[in-house]
Amino acid sequence: MDKSHTASVLIDLSAAIVSVRGDQPVCLTVPDVSEYQTPGLPFGPFYPDRHRTMEIGLRQWVVEQTALDIGYVEQLYTFGDRGRRSEGPEGADGQNEEEHIVSVGYLALSKQCPQPDQWSEWYKHFPWEDWRNGRPNILNQQIIPYLEAWSGSDEIRRLRLQQAFGFPDRAWNDEFVLDRYELMYEAGLVWEAYADGRQKEKISAQNGIAMQLDHRRILATAMSRLRAKLKYRPVVFELMPSSFTLTQVQKTTEAILGAILHKQNFRRQLAKNELVEPTGQMSKARGRPAELFKFRQDASQSSNLPGLRIPSVNPETSRR
Amino acid sequence: MDKSHTASVLIDLSAAIVSVRGDQPVCLTVPDVSEYQTPGLPFGPFYPDRHRTMEIGLRQWVVEQTALDIGYVEQLYTFGDRGRRSEGPEGADGQNEEEHIVSVGYLALSKQCPQPDQWSEWYKHFPWEDWRNGRPNILNQQIIPYLEAWSGSDEIRRLRLQQAFGFPDRAWNDEFVLDRYELMYEAGLVWEAYADGRQKEKISAQNGIAMQLDHRRILATAMSRLRAKLKYRPVVFELMPSSFTLTQVQKTTEAILGAILHKQNFRRQLAKNELVEPTGQMSKARGRPAELFKFRQDASQSSNLPGLRIPSVNPETSRR
DNA sequence: CTTTATTATGCTCAAATTGAGTATAAATCC
C-alpha cells in the first residue's frame, strides 16, 4: 500500500503573536492581496531538515521576518486541513496535483507591537468577546436570535448554545471563545463558512472581521488558551514592560479577558502570590502616583503555580 | 526555493489510550519485535485524502485495529521528530533517502480494557509518579541523588530540579509528569536517552520500563494533561461504567493522580457540583452497601466547569 | 490656595469554601 504517496503533507507553522496596545489586545497580521482583502496570521513552512523542533523553526522565521522579541511561545493545536480551501496555485512548483497542508498553530506573546498597522485588534474579529462595557449589543441584536433559530428544536444544538453562549440561563464563560466561534461557523454566521462553501449566501451581518483560511479559528484557540492560562500561570508579565504599575497589569489582564476586575481583590491576589516586587520608583501620571513594580522571576517557579485568580466584577450589581 | 522537497513529511497519529484496571491506570501498548522488546504506543499514519480531520483519522484506526469504544479524545501535542531515531527501513517502499515523521499525540479514554496483556500499567513506566503508598523509594534512592549530582552548581538546573521534583524544599506537584521525565531524559537517567545516543553508557538503574521512540514522552504528556484536566473537568466519568459507587470514582481518581484523597471532602465536591445522581440501586460488596450513582450528562455543560477539586490527603499527618 | 477630579492604596466584613476530623450506620466474615 503506497503509503508515502498519499500520506505526505506539508507543515505550516502559524502564529498568533499577541501583544497589548493601550487597552486593546492585538495580534500580528499580514495583509491579503486577494480579492477579499482579509488579513491572515503570519505563517511559514516547517523544514524538518533544518530545525530540530518545530518551536525552533517557528522562532526562527518570526525573528527573521518580524524582528520581534517573543519570549513566551506555546503550541496550540494542529489542524489537519479542515476547512482550508486550497485556493490559488499554492506555489507554481507544485509537483503533486494538490499538496495537503497541516498547520500547527502557536501562541506567542510579545511585549512590544511596533508598526501599529500590522497589528489587528482582537475584538474587531470577535466583537462579542469584549464585555468590558457590558454585554455586547451584537449578541442580542444579531448572534443569539440567529443561533436560536438555527438550533430550532434540536436538543444537541440547544445544549451547545447553552454551553457556549450561556443562553438562555447560564453565565457567560470567557474561556469558551473557540466553542462560540465554531458554533457560529457551523451555523453559517461567519464569513469563513461562506468562503469554505458551507454556506450558499454571503451572510449579511458583519460578525467581526474575517481572516484567511482557518486563521480566525486559530486566533480563537489562542484567545481561549490565553484567557485560561492567565488564571493559573503568571503569563501576563510576558506582555508587560520591565517595570509597571499594578493598574497596568490589571488593565492588560482585563483586555485579554474582556472583562472588568475588582481592583482591590486583584491586588490582593498579586500580593498573596508574591508575583511582583517594588522597584522603589513611582510612576507619574494623572492622579496619585503609583508604585512601580517588577515581576519576580522566581515566582514562575513557585510550585503552586499562582496565576491571577479572577476576582471579576459583576456588571449588573456594580456601579462603574 | 524548492520548498515542497525539503518540507514534505509523513504524519503519524500516536495515541495514549488510557483506562483504569482495578486501582491501576493502564495504557494500550503494542509489543516490539526488535532486540530491545520495548513496548510502544499504537499509532497509524494520517491520510489527508481519506479523513477530513486528524481526529477522525485517529478514531478510525483505533476502531479498526482495537475495536475499542473510546469516547473522549483530545489532541495532546505535535512532536517534530526530535529524538526519534529513524531506525529500520521504515517501509521498504521509501522513495526518499529518509522521510521525516511528525507525530501528533492524542489522549483517549476507554471505559474497558479487554486483553489485559496488551495494557501496560502507567506506574511501571513511571514508578516515581505513584505516591499512593507514600513517597516512592526510587526518588530518594536513585533519582534525586543522581539529578543533584547532575545539576551540580548550575543555577538553571537546580531551579528546574526544584520546580519539577520539588527538591529540596517545595511540594511535589502531581501535574509535572512531563517536566520530570524531560529532566530525567536530559540527565541521561532514562533508557531512551541512551537509545537516542545522548548518553554513552546504558544506565544501570532501571528507572521505569522504557518505550519505543518518544512514546514515553507522549505518555508523560498524557498523564500531565489528564491529571490537570481531572481537576477542572468531569472527565473521570469517561473511565467509569454507567453506574458506579462514589468510592469507585474516588479510587479511579486516585489512581490517575497517584495520590490519596480525603474521602468525605471528595464526596462533598461531587455533591456540590451535582455531577452524579443516584440510580436508586445499591452495590453489594464487602462492608456496608454503597449507593449506585450515574453521571449527570448535563453536568458536562455546567458553565462553571466543575471537575473534582482535589481535597488531597497529606501523607505525613494522616493515619491511613 | 482651595476645590475638584483622579488615581492609589489600606482596611473591613460577611459569605463561601477548604482541610481535617469525629460519629454513626449497615453490611459481611467467622
Add this chain to the structure above:
DNA sequence: GGATTTATACTCAATTTGAGCATAATAAAG
C-alpha cells in the same frame, strides 16, 4: 454475636472570596 469493613452524616476552625468603605496623594481647575 462480635470483629471487620465500608458508607455516610455532620462539625468546626482556618482560609479564601466577593464586595465594599475610607483615606491618601497627586494634578488640573477656578
